[in-house]
Amino acid sequence: MVQEITSLDSPIDAMLLMHQAYEAISQRVENLAAEGQQGGDLQAFKEEFDAWITQLLHHATAEDLYMTGPIVDSQPARDNETEHAELAGQGTDLVNFMVRGDEAGLSDSVKAAVMGLEDAEHKALAQDLQDVADLLKKEIGQDKVTARTRRHLYQRVMALHVLEFDHFENEEAFVLPLVKEGFNEQQQLEMVDRLLFDGNTDNPRWIIDWMASELPPTQRELLLGLEKRLADVHPVTG
Secondary structure (H helix, E strand, O other): OOOOOOOOOOHHHHHHHHHHHHHHHHHHHHHHHHHHOOOOOOHHHHHHHHHHHHHHHHHHHHHHHHHHOOOOOOHHHHHHHHHHHHHHHHHHHHHHHHOOHHHHOOOHHHHHHHHOOOOHHHHHHHHOHHHHHHHHOOOOOOOOOOHHHHHHHHHHHHHHHHHHHHHHHHHHHHHHHHHHHHOOHHHHHHHHHHHHOOOOOOOOOHHHHHHHHHOOHHHHHHHHHHHHHHOOOOHHHO
């Protein structure tokens, strides 16, 4: 994730671009959480957080279904799915912490992403959002967030960012090579198409468009080139 991406040797290397996009938004969220410790409005943080967590929760579900799911008899693939569950769990826990009473609530996109998780434990966490809101309402007012809460928020964001970074490193080291070994180019293109486009929404481009918005020009051009190769793979891209 540190090295600059100058080419995509295989279609599945699109995940390197996705990881770079995640690093951009997660670092921005962490910076805003750090600034928030000094006081002031948290609206900018909340908007970026919503975007980050929506993408992250969708990522956990989509990769389990379309990338690691087809890899059978592979411990690295199962480990990757376990890491997705941990990411989703910690992300949902942070969502719970963010709830600030009935009126503030969560954005519709975050609610949908949380409820879209297949794991029963994560669904239970999502259903507990209101209970958590009732508990936190005693400490976190609608108009005032305490200094202690701001510090805890920053610590939780940092922890999730580190977990995300470690997961992506493991995925690049152990899972992507398995995909390259076990799936031909056409199969990888079909896999990537499902990871970059969401055929279950009115806006199937929301993932790839978000990625493009986070990437610098050179990597954006790589993404555009890949999209052209995907044009005839799946109806959702048309």
